[in-house]
Amino acid sequence: MLTWLRSLWEEQQERLIFLPPFPDQADPLALFSLLLVSGLIIGEALHCWLRLPRIVGYVLSGTLFGPSLFGWITVESLALTRPLADTSLGLLLLEIGRRLDLRWLRRNPALLRTAAIEALLSFTAVYAYSRLLIGLSPAWGGAAAAITMASAPAVVLLPAEETRAQGQVASRTILYTSLNCALSFVVFTVVLGLIHAEHSDDWLNAWVHPLWVSLGSLVVAILTAGLCLLIGGLLPKKSLAQVFVLVAVALLAVGIARMIAVPVFLCLFLMGAAIAFFDRGKILAYTELPQGHWLLAIVLCVITGASLPWRDFTLIAGLQAIGLLVVRAAAKLAGVFYGGGADLERSKRLLVALGIQPLSSTAVFMTMELAALYPEFGRPALALPLFAAALMEFGGPVLCKLAFVKAGETDEERSRHGGIG
Amino acid sequence: MSEAIETFAPSGILTLGVELELQLISNRDFDLTRAASDLLAGLRNDTEHGEVKLEITESMIEINTRPRSDIAGIREDLAVLRDLLVHHCAQQNVSVSGGGSHPFHHWPERRICPGERFEQLHARYGYLAKQFTVFGQHIHVGCQSGDQAIWLIHALQRYVPHFIALSASSPFQNGTDTTFESSRLSAVSAFPLSGQIPSSVMSWDVFLAYIEMLKDCGVAESIKDLYWDIRPKPEYGTVEIRVCDTPLTIERAVGLAAFAQxxxxxxLRVEPGIDPQLHELVARFNKFQACRYGFDGVLADPYLRTRVSLRDDLMLTLAAFEEDADHLDCGVVIAGLKEAVRRGLNGTHWLREERRKLGGYNDVVHSAATLFAGPSSPTSP
Structure with a gap:
């Protein structure tokens, strides 16, 4: 059939001069679009038949059709989608940064204490596991612990939006996620220096790189947040124009972050936090990102699924990753349950601990940033958090949604039928 | 239930009790949020000053004072309960606010609170139950007997517009200015047993017979199903005035209780002659005038066959019971209400001013929550 089509095409080429050579390979953009559509279909199918969150389907689609399995999307094509993935992750991190509600922490300091204990326990437990049981070096063990401290903003925000969850479990899950992301990013910058110190004789990089990343991100974040508020203040609140400004300036921040080689996720998270902190007049407080940003989240999940290195997956690697997840889960559970927040019932505290278990795109992207520094050491060392994130890509959304549903905070009708998810 | 109705437990005459239904607001965008069950689970009720209770949807919470003989007791109870609630709400990143309606909430998003009675109401009334996420102040006034309660209900009926105008604080619904001073009562009037006591019910015995008839016909199961503007509450030994919007401040809630007392x-002192049948003919019109225009409404007077300004009639009423106010230690509060009427100050006026100043409804709700949490004066809305 293909041969017949090719010969027909080539015959016509002699007469129809505008015809290009017969396309031997599908255009990466066309393939990527098919990948997205298949992601949506699989997401909807899993949601209808198995009541699984749609996000699982998006990741599964990326995994199936990505380079590791069917290979629709090659590694080269995948690299082309990186700006899109950066944008998607950036917007999600911007949103989670905007949810970092410092006023709530001031009114209820137990929440900050709980988040700090939870993050510290998680770091310590994973670090000890990586060093003592897996045998990673101090720097790479620290990297694995820093990466897995954070929960997954996309995985927490998507089910919360999909089910319109409202209540203390959903609110605290989102708050703790934004806090453990913030703490994880702080440790991440320190770990950058440690990795340089471990692998390079030149101490300059060990000192300057963390400073470059942290200060660079902070400066870009504050400047872009200020720009957002400045222009947003001239426009009607909640107007489409404000949404446009927010998205446009976020894209500017993504672009600058890529130009100066600071992590997009860190920069956009700080930008979101800076907007929330400096927005005293609530200029942008009620301005929601458009539904399109959830479409970008689908893109992110599909790309993340496709980026997962399943070819390198072994039984041992899987067991080690499961071990990490168990240790991390126990630490987060203990932190949330015993760390404070006694104004919430015990059963609901357990559900919050369940809600913050997801580990996903942020972890994958942090891993990529670190592994790129010294690939020969980084890739094998960071296979541990990467496979843990890969497993959690499928389990995390289920756990998070389960927490919201069990807490009775979801909108049943919307949970069943509605939402872009 | 019939046994409980037959027994009108007499209470101290003119004792007061106040119930306030309040809004639970998300601090993120100031929309209503589902928070009542979580809030109540983490809150230790201060029984010395009353109680905090669930209402029909998760975005509402109710505070009830204890029965008090004077207005000072009511003020103290409400202030303590308000502070308790504000403190616990802050811990859960929620605000609490007065006002008869939320300006922009989307009613299908409301969730019915757990509880058999709430589920029954939802099953019986369908979407009306969620639309009933409106917020009122109920005032209980103690009576000596069932007959006195029925007489008082009829006598107070003439003043329903006055209560509405003084408490009006629900101008906005669904992100729109309804042009009404009190749009809350439209949600109440959709219920089949809303309205007023029938004019033929003129004694406690007749009231009991009426209730029995409703029960036999399957129209109502108990007195709780009567959503009248004013109804008897035999287990408390009170008459319950239910037409007020929840005001924006504790002090206006105290003012309304003082007005009722x-x-x-x-x-009871003057014992004016009343003709419920005659009054019934204009009651709905007068109520509409108060809901639509507030102090600027015009009332039909079926006795004199004329029309009177609601503002003027309110000022005359306030002047008429000055002596009673002094006797009940309510002089300062009633003087504050007079000043408020003279200047046209109620919750709706304040909310519209805030909307004009701030532009968006989110900021208006933020402002209303801040107003509710703080101290207020006798002229506060």
Whole structure:
């Protein structure tokens, strides 16, 4: 059939001069679009038949059709989608940064204490596991612990939006996620220096790189947040124009972050936090990102699924990753349950601990940033958090949604039928 | 239930009790949020000053004072309960606010609170139950007997527009200015047993017979199903005035309770002649005038066959019971209400001013929550 089509095409080429050579390979953009559509279909199918969150389907689609399995999307094509993935992750991190509600922490300091204990326990437990049981070096063990401290903003925000969850479990899950992301990013910058110190004789990089990343991100974040508020203040609140400004300036921040080689996720998270902190007049407080940003989240999940290195997956690697997840889960559970927040019932505290278990795109992207520094050491060392994130890509959304549903905070009708998810 | 109805437990005459239904607001965008069950689970009720209770949807919470003989007790109870609630709400990143309606909430998003009675109401009334996420102040005034309660209900009926105008604080619904001073009562009027006591019910015995008839016909199961503007509450031994929007401040809630107490004292002292059948003919019109125009409404007077300004009639009423107010230690509060009427100050006026100043409804709700949490004066809305 293909041969017949090719010969027909080539015959016509002699007469129809505008015809290009017969396309031997599908255009990466066309393939990527098919990948997205298949992601949506699989997401909807899993949601209808198995009541699984749609996000699982998006990741599964990326995994199936990505380079590791069917290979629709090659590694080269995948690299082309990186700006899109950066944008998607950036917007999600911007949103989670905007949810970092410092006023709530001031009114209820137990929440900050709980988040700090939870993050510290998680770091310590994973670090000890990586060093003592897996045998990673101090720097790479620290990297694995820093990466897995954070929960997954996309995985927490998507089910919360999909089910319109409202209540203390959903609110605290989102708050703790934004806090453990913030703490994880702080440790991440320190770990950058440690990795340089471990692998390079030149101490300059060990000192300057963390400073470059942290200060660079902070400066870009504050400047872009200020720009957002400045222009947003001239426009009607909640107007489409404000949404446009927010998205446009976020894209500017993504672009600058890529130009100066600071992590997009860190920069956009700080930008979101800076907007929330400096927005005293609530200029942008009620301005929601458009539904399109959830479409970008689908893109992110599909790309993340496709980026997962399943070819390198072994039984041992899987067991080690499961071990990490168990240790991390126990630490987060203990932190949330015993760390404070006694104004919430015990059963609901357990559900919050369940809600913050997801580990996903942020972890994958942090891993990529670190592994790129010294690939020969980084890739094998960071296979541990990467496979843990890969497993959690499928389990995390289920756990998070389960927490919201069990807490009775979801909108049943919307949970069943509605939402872009 | 019939046994409980037959027994009108007499209470101290003119004792007061106040119930306030309040809004639970998300601090993120100031929309209503589902928070009542979580809030109540983490809150230790201060029984010395009353209680905090669930209402029909998760975005509402109710505070009830204890029965008090004077307005000072009501003020203290409400202030303590308000502070308790504000403190616990802050811990859960929620605000609490007065006002008869939320300006922009989307009613299908409301969730019915757990509880058999709430589920029954939802099953019986369908979407009306969620649309009933409106917020009112109920005032209980103590009576000596069932017959006195029925007489008082009829006597107070003439003043329903006055209560509405003084408490009006629900101008906005669904992100729109309804042009009404109190749009809350439209949600109440959709219920089949809303409205007023039938004019033929003129004694406690007739009331009991009426309730029995409703029960036999399957129209109502108990007195709780009567959503009348004013109804008897036999287990408390009170008459319950239910037409007020929840005001924006504790002080206006206290003012309304003082108004009810002084008015009742005045009516029992003067014992004016009443003709419920005649009044029934204009009651709905007068109520509409108050809901639509507030102090600027015009009332039909079926006795004199004329029309009177609601503002003027309110000022005359307030002047008429000055002596009663002094006797009940309500002089300062009633003087504050007079000043508020003279200047046209109620919750709706304040909310519209805030909307004009701030532009968006989110900021208006933020402002209303801040107002509710703080101290207020006798002229506060």
């Amino acid at each position: 002084c008015l009742t004292h005045y009516l």
